[in-house]
Amino acid sequence: MLKSQPTRNVAWTRVLADRAATGAAWLAALLVISPLIAIFGYLVVRGASAVNWAFLTHAPRPVGEAGGGIGNAIVGSALILGISSLLGVPLGIGAGVYLAEYGRGRLATLVRFTADVLNGVPSIVMGIAVYALVVLQQKHFSAFAGGIALGIMMIPTIARTTEEMLLMVPRPVREAALGLGVSEWRTVLSVSLRTALPGVITGVMLAFARIAGEAAPLLFTAFGNQFWNLNVNQPTAALPLQIYNYALSPYDEWHQQAWAGALVLIVLIVGTVCLVRLIAGRGVMKGTA
Amino acid sequence: MRRWTAGTKVRIADAIFRHAMGACALSVLAVVALILIELVWQSQLSLHAFGWKFFSRQAWDPVAGDFGALPFIYGTLLSSLLALAIAVPLALGLAVYITEMCSPRFRGALAFTSDLLAAIPSVIYGLWAMFVMVPLVRRYVEPWLAATLGWTGLFEGPPYGIGMLAAGIILSIMVLPIISSITREVLVAVPRHQREAALALGATRWEMIRIGVLRNARAGIVGAIILGLGRALGETMAVTMVIGNRPAIAKSLFAPGYTMASVIANEFSEATGDLYLSALVEIGLALLLLTLVVNALARLLVWSVTRGMPVSSNA
Amino acid sequence: MNISVRELNAWFGRTQALYDISMEIPANQVTAIIGPSGCGKSTFVRCLNRMHETLPGTRVEGYVEVGSIEIYGNGTSPVEVRRRVGMVFQKPNPFPAMSIYDNVAAGLKLNGSYSRRELDQVVEHALRMAALWDEVKDQLKKQSGASLSGGQQQRLCIARALAVQPEVLLMDEPASALDPISTAKVEELLFQLRSQYTIVIVTHNMQQAARVADSTGFFLLGKLIEYDKTERIFTTPADKRTEDYVTGRFG
Numbered sequence: 106m107l108k109s110q111p112t113r114n115v116a117w118t119r120v121l122a123d124r125a126a127t128g129a130a131w132l133a134a135l136l137v138i139s140p141l142i143a144i145f146g147y148l149v150v151r152g153a154s155a156v157n158w159a160f161l162t163h164a165p166r167p168v169g170e171a172g173g174g175i176g177n178a179i180v181g182s183a184l185i186l187g188i189s190s191l192l193g194v195p196l197g198i199g200a201g202v203y204l205a206e207y208g209r210g211r212l213a214t215l216v217r218f219t220a221d222v223l224n225g226v227p228s229i230v231m232g233i234a235v236y237a238l239v240v241l242q243q244k245h246f247s248a249f250a251g252g253i254a255l256g257i258m259m260i261p262t263i264a265r266t267t268e269e270m271l272l273m274v275p276r277p278v279r280e281a282a283l284g285l286g287v288s289e290w291r292t293v294l295s296v297s298l299r300t301a302l303p304g305v306i307t308g309v310m311l312a313f314a315r316i317a318g319e320a321a322p323l324l325f326t327a328f329g330n331q332f333w334n335l336n337v338n339q340p341t342a343a344l345p346l347q348i349y350n351y352a353l354s355p356y357d358e359w360h361q362q363a364w365a366g367a368l369v370l371i372v373l374i375v376g377t378v379c380l381v382r383l384i385a386g387r388g389v390m391k392g393t394a
Numbered sequence: 395m396r397r398w399t400a401g402t403k404v405r406i407a408d409a410i411f412r413h414a415m416g417a418c419a420l421s422v423l424a425v426v427a428l429i430l431i432e433l434v435w436q437s438q439l440s441l442h443a444f445g446w447k448f449f450s451r452q453a454w455d456p457v458a459g460d461f462g463a464l465p466f467i468y469g470t471l472l473s474s475l476l477a478l479a480i481a482v483p484l485a486l487g488l489a490v491y492i493t494e495m496c497s498p499r500f501r502g503a504l505a506f507t508s509d510l511l512a513a514i515p516s517v518i519y520g521l522w523a524m525f526v527m528v529p530l531v532r533r534y535v536e537p538w539l540a541a542t543l544g545w546t547g548l549f550e551g552p553p554y555g556i557g558m559l560a561a562g563i564i565l566s567i568m569v570l571p572i573i574s575s576i577t578r579e580v581l582v583a584v585p586r587h588q589r590e591a592a593l594a595l596g597a598t599r600w601e602m603i604r605i606g607v608l609r610n611a612r613a614g615i616v617g618a619i620i621l622g623l624g625r626a627l628g629e630t631m632a633v634t635m636v637i638g639n640r641p642a643i644a645k646s647l648f649a650p651g652y653t654m655a656s657v658i659a660n661e662f663s664e665a666t667g668d669l670y671l672s673a674l675v676e677i678g679l680a681l682l683l684l685t686l687v688v689n690a691l692a693r694l695l696v697w698s699v700t701r702g703m704p705v706s707s708n709a
Numbered sequence: 710m711n712i713s714v715r716e717l718n719a720w721f722g723r724t725q726a727l728y729d730i731s732m733e734i735p736a737n738q739v740t741a742i743i744g745p746s747g748c749g750k751s752t753f754v755r756c757l758n759r760m761h762e763t764l765p766g767t768r769v770e771g772y773v774e775v776g777s778i779e780i781y782g783n784g785t786s787p788v789e790v791r792r793r794v795g796m797v798f799q800k801p802n803p804f805p806a807m808s809i810y811d812n813v814a815a816g817l818k819l820n821g822s823y824s825r826r827e828l829d830q831v832v833e834h835a836l837r838m839a840a841l842w843d844e845v846k847d848q849l850k851k852q853s854g855a856s857l858s859g860g861q862q863q864r865l866c867i868a869r870a871l872a873v874q875p876e877v878l879l880m881d882e883p884a885s886a887l888d889p890i891s892t893a894k895v896e897e898l899l900f901q902l903r904s905q906y907t908i909v910i911v912t913h914n915m916q917q918a919a920r921v922a923d924s925t926g927f928f929l930l931g932k933l934i935e936y937d938k939t940e941r942i943f944t945t946p947a948d949k950r951t952e953d954y955v956t957g958r959f960g
Binding site for chain 3: 498587588590591592593594595596597598601605606609610612
Binding site: 109110134136137138143147148195197199212215216220222223237264319324325345360363364370378382 | 411416418422425426433494508517593675682685686
């Protein structure tokens with residue numbers, strides 16, 4: 106970073122250009138911060154008043170009746186996210202381990218490339234694919250299908266982070282274990298992975314935070330539900346879905362609940378992100394931006 | 395009787411472990427293959443019924459069974475390009491500010507702010523856009539645009555607020571973080587000696603940035619922009635909530651529109667009839683292929699500048 | 710343009726790198742700065758064109774006059790100083806995204822608008838002075854600056870520095886990254902450029918200093934130990950430390 110250089114005796118056009126560029130950059134920075142403040146501000150202003158214990162623990166009431174909340178959506182999200190983690194975390198870490206420890210040559214490059222491709226799949230398209238693969242076969246919407254859609258979306262992020270973290274484990278550490286006669290698989294698990302574990306965990310948390318806010322893949326997999334549901338084979342509510350439905354409804358009370366639900370969701374997600382940042386420092390955040 | 399020595403057991407365990415990890419890696423390939431196969435399979439009906447013309451037709455009549463994807467392609471492209479037009483100058487300005495001008499104290503905070511913007515879910519952007527941004531656009535932005543730039547023909551018609559312009563604006567906020575973040579990485583990758591070369595010739599700070607940094611990072615910046623495009627093309631929730639959801643091609647940016655992602659989001663669960671569903675899946679397939687190509691191109695460009703330096707960039 | 714340095718001090722953060730340097734560098738001569746690694750010779754030279762202060766946390770105090778301009782004076786802009794005091798770096802750093810022509814013209818374009826013909830003339834003149842014209846004249850606009858060999862790149866950087874018509878040319882170990890043949894070409898250049906420019910060259914190669922320089926200054930641990938005609942420095946140095954260095958007993 107360079108301070109702006111003093112410019113006496115330099116042609117005024119050049120000085121003007123330098124000042125203008127500095128001003129424009131500064132303005133851009135300002136314009137970027139504004140929406141962030143605005144969004145958080147409105148979430149708090151419009152939503153905070155409706156967030157209370159009843160809101161967090163009750164299911165929605167029919168239109169016209171007061172009260173009701175997002176309790177079922179929170180539980181539903183937890184259920185769906187639990188399923189997706191069961192799918193995405195092992196596969197993601199496994200793929201990352203493979204790429205870091207065993208992957209050389211064309212297969213590994215192909216896997217890396219494909220993981221990037223998978224990462225770029227629009228979330229709505231993922232919803233269609235899982236609809237065709239799961240919902241059509243089962244003939245009903247389910248939390249299970251939603252979990253699969255979100256779980257698949259976790260894999261590339263977790264795989265990449267795991268690979269990066271494992272590659273940072275210094276060779277001498279590995280070689281020390283192998284030299285002591287520890288088997289290869291044990292070395293990978295108990296030495297390399299354990300050393301890289303903090304980074305891997307932050308990668309998992311970031312992937313989790315990212316899919317926790319996704320609604321599009323759930324539109325025709327989990328589908329949503331106005332009631333409590335713990336059965337993975339039935340349509341289930343999810344917080345982002347509920348916010349979406351409330352926002353699009355014509356009722357003011359439900360709009361209010363949308364704001365409140367959004368506030369809860371953003372606190373959970375941003376809280377996770379900030380926590381990760383605090384623990385892990387800057388480097389890991391790049392994996393999600 | 396064969397003796398299982400410790401050596402054999404270990405070798406078997408190693409092999410099992412290695413194959414298990416390999417299976418995880420292969421699952422990535424399997425998943426992508428499955429997605430592509432399913433999409434193609436489910437679009438068959440529509441592919442047979444309309445062929446390539448599907449993408450150049452304007453019809454969208456579920457009752458009559460007449461489908462054409464042109465309005466959605468138009469809507470997707472227009473909203474994304476509009477988003478880029480707004481986001482690119484801001485993102486580049488922010489990136490230059492953070493890497494070249496900002497004092498080190500604020501650098502971390504600004505970068506974190508930008509990353510935080512990236513973490514906000516699409517529905518929340520949509521919620522805010524619907525209830526806060528759209529009224530502002532309707533009351534102030536659109537009348538102002540109609541008054542000053544109405545002659546271009548781009549800002550005609552009643553200022554609904556909801557429409558292509560609103561979609562473009564909220565999209566621009568959403569893609570800004572990724573463009574800025576990748577640009578920052580690319581700018582930082584330019585070696586110090588290039589900056590010094592420019593300064594030693596008697597350049598002002600802006601001139602140094604222009605010829606010593608930006609010029610060198612050109613390819614990577616373009617890559618960052620295209621990555622932003624890739625993200626914008628696939629955005630669903632926020633766009634659906636403010637674009638108006640009307641399958642029509644209009645010249646004015648005030649008019650409502652429809653994107654590929656939005657029509658799927660809105661109509662998929664209600665789609666009656668196999669042809670209807672198939673048409674929607676075909677749109678999904680087209681969207682997938684479009685984003686895939688765009689993202690691949692972007693990655694190539696970014697890689698060419700930051701070659702060798704690890705750049706994590708999730709599209 | 711002669712250079713007058715009086716009580717120059719420089720710091721990296723809290724560490725002092727130069728202590729009260731005072732020298733008179735005569736015009737139209739080649740002055741070499743020698744000394745072991747870390748002695749401050751690069752820092753010294755970078756103070757002469759106000760490049761040292763572009764690093765974060767650095768500080769310069771003292772008096773440096775180039776020609777009749779006090780470069781650290783209140784009314785003087787470092788931007789202007791750097792145009793008049795050119796620099797060639799240790800590692801050749803042409804702009805890779807520009808053609809050879811654009812590289813040489815880069816500094817010019819900053820300083821005013823010139824017609825195509827004027828630019829052509831200046832570019833050719835600079836490239837001739839850097840003894841690079843014949844080798845690149847057919848590829849001026851088609852080849853990128855970075856596609857040349859190391860020695861050619863360095864001569865391109867010299868041409869680029871000369872194109873803005875500086876009064877002084879600073880060279881920070883310009884040949885240390887080059888092969889012997891390119892080094893010889895660069896040294897040859899110095900003989901020819903000497904008549905038009907004041908040249909200050911930092912080198913860790915004593916034979917090079919003996920070959921090209923009229924005067925030589927020996928630096929050690931941030932201090933100027935001895936400064937005299939090159940011949941005297943290398944044959945009958947006044948200070949024992951100088952003698953130890955030039956006879957190879959350390960460094």
